[in-house]
Amino acid sequence: MMFCVLTRLSLYLLHTDAYKKRTKRDTMGENTTLSKKDPLEAIAAEVAICQKCPLAKTRKNAVAGEGNPDTQVMFIGEAPGYWEDIKGRPFVGDAGKFLDSLLSEIGFSREDVFIGNVLKCRPPGNREPQPSEVQACTPYLDRQIKVIQPRIIVTLGNHSTAYVFSKGGLAFTGITKVHGKFYDVSLLGMKVTVFSTFHPAAALYHPKYKQLIIEDFKLLKERLEKEGIITY
Ligand code: URA
Ligand code: SF4
Numbered sequence: 001m002m003f004c005v006l007t008r009l010s011l012y013l014l015h016t017d018a019y020k021k022r023t024k025r026d027t028m029g030e031n032t033t034l035s036k037k038d039p040l041e042a043i044a045a046e047v048a049i050c051q052k053c054p055l056a057k058t059r060k061n062a063v064a065g066e067g068n069p070d071t072q073v074m075f076i077g078e079a080p081g082y083w084e085d086i087k088g089r090p091f092v093g094d095a096g097k098f099l100d101s102l103l104s105e106i107g108f109s110r111e112d113v114f115i116g117n118v119l120k121c122r123p124p125g126n127r128e129p130q131p132s133e134v135q136a137c138t139p140y141l142d143r144q145i146k147v148i149q150p151r152i153i154v155t156l157g158n159h160s161t162a163y164v165f166s167k168g169g170l171a172f173t174g175i176t177k178v179h180g181k182f183y184d185v186s187l188l189g190m191k192v193t194v195f196s197t198f199h200p201a202a203a204l205y206h207p208k209y210k211q212l213i214i215e216d217f218k219l220l221k222e223r224l225e226k227e228g229i230i231t232y
Helices: 002-014 033-048 082-087 094-105 131-148 158-167 200-205 207-226
Strands: 073-077 114-117 152-156 182-187 190-197
Touching (some): 033 131, 073 131, 073 158, 094 200, 114 131, 131 158, 152 158, 158 182, 190 207
Parallel strands (some): 073 114, 073 152, 152 190
């Protein structure tokens, strides 16, 4: 009798939503939704009240990053800008709209991927991140990467590319040299492919970069299809 109840219970569980979560665009890893969501929320809660660098004094809201905890594709930008600081969410200004359109071109919405930044708080006037700020803040990014364990990290712009390259033991020779290429590296104790492109904000000012980003995203799409990360 007991055996029968257990069998029926496991059959029932197999048909619940938790087991059916794979979508047609299968960005999910193993069935680890619960185990990744909690640590990511814990990191976000720490970031929200962080005082580890002077940017804490000038921010309105820290921006921890957001997306699908079980994604295989993680995008990393530079730092929150004006609108991100106000809303507490990554890439919600004009650069974010362009990023959304690039994502949709490759069959993703932002709910399919994770989007984070090197710095979690806005540098005043959108100035460049300073090395001391990067040093203070990137332990949060490292922890996010370790929780998510992405197969591909897409870096957007110079700062995130320089940071991820250094973590992966690669020489960073400038975004114009390294963009649009796939680098298989060992990073934070895991195997990951790094792909870099220009920052979406650069595209808003220079049509040349816009075209290059669009071309890079086409290469990214091909790779994601080849690896079975995007299926239609
Ligand atoms: N630029 C970034 O690098 N990150 C954001 O979140 C927004 C703009
Ligand atoms: Fe903390 Fe990073 Fe914000 Fe500095 S930028 S206060 S280290 S969360």
